[in-house]
Amino acid sequence: MLVRTYFPLDLAEKIRYLRYKKGGRCQIRKIANFFGLFFMRTIWRFAFLFFFLLTSCPQEPWAQEGKKSLLPLTIKGKIIKVEVARTEGEKERGLMFRERLGKDEGMLFVYEREEMLSFWMKNTRLPLSIAFIDKGGRIVDIQDMEPFSLETHTSAHPATYALEMNRGWFARERIKVGDLVKIPSAVHRR
Numbered sequence: 001m002l003v004r005t006y007f008p009l010d011l012a013e014k015i016r017y018l019r020y021k022k023g024g025r026c027q028i029r030k031i032a033n034f035f036g037l038f039f040m041r042t043i044w045r046f047a048f049l050f051f052f053l054l055t056s057c058p059q060e061p062w063a064q065e066g067k068k069s070l071l072p073l074t075i076k077g078k079i080i081k082v083e084v085a086r087t088e089g090e091k092e093r094g095l096m097f098r099e100r101l102g103k104d105e106g107m108l109f110v111y112e113r114e115e116m117l118s119f120w121m122k123n124t125r126l127p128l129s130i131a132f133i134d135k136g137g138r139i140v141d142i143q144d145m146e147p148f149s150l151e152t153h154t155s156a157h158p159a160t161y162a163l164e165m166n167r168g169w170f171a172r173e174r175i176k177v178g179d180l181v182k183i184p185s186a187v188h189r190r
Contacts, residue, residue, distance in 0.1 A: 070105065073163075074182040075175055082108040082163065084187055095164055096123040106165040110187055114158040121149040127167035132159035137181045142170050 070081035081104065085091045091109055095101065111117065114135050121128070125147050132141040132155035141156040144167050155162070161183065170176070 071108070071184065071186060073108065073184070076173070076179050078104070078173055078175075080104045080106060080165070082106045085109045094119075094124070095126060095128065098124070098126055101126055101128075101166050103166070104169075106163055106169075108183075108187065109162040109164070111160050111162075114160045116155055116157075117159050117162050118152050118154045119145070119162060119164075120152050121145050121147055124148065128164045129167045129170050131163045131165070131170060131175070131181075132156070133161040133163060133181050133183075134158065135160040137183050139175070139177050139179050139181060142175075142177060144168070 069083075071084055073080050073082050081102070083106075085094060085107055094109070095107055109117075117132055119130055124145075127147050128145045130143050130145060130153060131139050134140050134157065140159055143153045145151075145153055161181075163181070
């Protein structure tokens with residue numbers, strides 16, 4: 001006599017039970033369809049989970065760049081939006097690995113004291129222009145920088161700020177050495 005079990009040890013035992021109890025291949029086909037559907041659903045769930053994890057996790061440290069807030073600056077009546085780099089980590093990373101920079105967007109590097117500032121373009125894909133700015137907001141030097149260049153660009157005079165923009169932006173906007181940049185006090189907040 002076959003004992004009815006609710007939790008069969010394996011699929012073969014379940015099929016034997018149903019074949020004996022129900023007496024038909026139709027029931028076996030239903031079981032096969034159920035398990036096939038179950039495994040297909042499981043595979044799709046894992047595929048969806050894998051795709052979700054792959055696309056939602058930052059793949060590179062700069063992947064969250066869109067989440068930064070942009071601060072408005074004014075140069076000769078022209079309003080631009082800048083991302084502010086205050087910490088050493090933010091300054092070291094700068095615009096490295098970025099794919100693009102908005103038309104009137106840039107990055108402002110903030111230093112504690114006025115000093116000779118030096119920059120290079122290691123791992124930076126974008127051609128940039130840099131303006132060095134003293135503590136009073138006056139531009140003391142403007143230089144163009146080549147992508148991926150290890151050449152050091154040092155300010156001509158001591159500066160407290162450095163503003164990186166797309167290459168040629170300063171020339172297009174007729175901004176030159178001696179012009180004033182209105183830097184809001186929020187730049188210094190952490």
